Amino acid sequence: MDGTAVRVALWRALHTLVDPPPHVFTDETGLRLAGPEDGWRERDDMDPDGTRTFRAGVVARARFVEDLLAERAAAGVGQYVLLGAGLDTFVQRRPALAARLRVFEADRPGAVEWKRRRLTELGYGVPEGLRLVPVDFEAGASWPKRLVEAGFAADGPAVVASLGVSMYLSEEANAATLRDMAALAPGSTAVMTFQLPLPLVDEADRAPRAYAERGARANGTPFISFFAPDEMLAMAREAGFADVRHVSATQLNGRYFAGRTDGLRMSTGEDLLVATV
Secondary structure, three states: OOHHHHHHHHHHHHHHHHOOOOOOOOOOHHHHHHOOOOOHHHOHHHOOOOOHHHHHHHHHHHHHHHHHHHHHHHOOOOEEEEEOOOOOOHHHHOHHHHOOOEEEEEEOHHHHHHHHHHHHHOOOOOOOOEEEEEOOHHHOOOHHHHHHHOOOOOOOOOEEEEOOOHHHOOHHHHHHHHHHHHOOOOOOEEEEEEEOOHHHOOHHHHHHHHHHHHHHHHOOOOOOOOOOHHHHHHHHHHHOOOEEEEEOHHHHHHHHOOOOOOOOOOOOOEEEEEEEO
C-alpha cells in the first residue's frame, strides 16, 4: 500500500492515541489495516508535536465528509464514492450508515488488491454494499466508467470525495476530475481538498508545509498543484457545477476544534471545495 495512504491512516489513529478528548474523529480500524511494525510511533513522521496540524487536518476533513454524507443520505442519496480511497474505513466503522448506501472505493489496482486481502485477513471481509474498484488513474482510465461496471447507478445521485489527492495531479487532471464529477446525476455532491499557494498560508504554518512538501518529494510524489480559493471555485464552475462553495481551514477549525484546551488545530494550507450538481 502507498506510503502516503498508510501515513494518513496512522495519523488518524494517532489522534485518538495522543490527543485528549473530545476526539474529532475516531478511527483505529485503519491502524489494524496498515499493520505497522512495532515502534511505528517512533517514526519521524509520527512525532506528536511535529504532526499536530497534519493529523488535525486529516481527521477534520474526514469528519466533514462523513457529516455531509449523513445529511445527504438522510435526504435520499444512496451512493458514496471515494476517489483515492487508501485505507479509509467508513464501512467498517459506521455499519448502520453504510448499510443505507452503496459504497465505491476507487484506487490503483495494486492498492485495491492489497486492501481486499487485508480486509479478508482481519475478518472484516468485503460486504455486498462495498465495491473496491481498481482504476489505473495514471494510464488515464475513466473512473466513472469503472464505477458503472462495478454497479454504480449513473442516474442516481452520489456523494463523491477526493481527499488529499489534488496536489499530486496536474491542473489539467484536476479539471478533468471536476468535469467527471459535474457529469454525475443531479443532486450529487463532490468534496475535494486542495492546497493553497504558499503566500496564502498563515506564517505559522509555512514551515510545516515546507516539511510536508519535502517529505512528499522524497517519497517520489511531489506536490505539483496549488490553487487559490477563487481559482478552484472558477474551475468547478467551468466544469459544470451548479453550486460551488469554499470551506476554509479557518472554518473547519471553528467547527471542530473551538474551545480545545490543548490548542489542536489544522493547518491553514489545505481547504475544501464543496460542489453540487
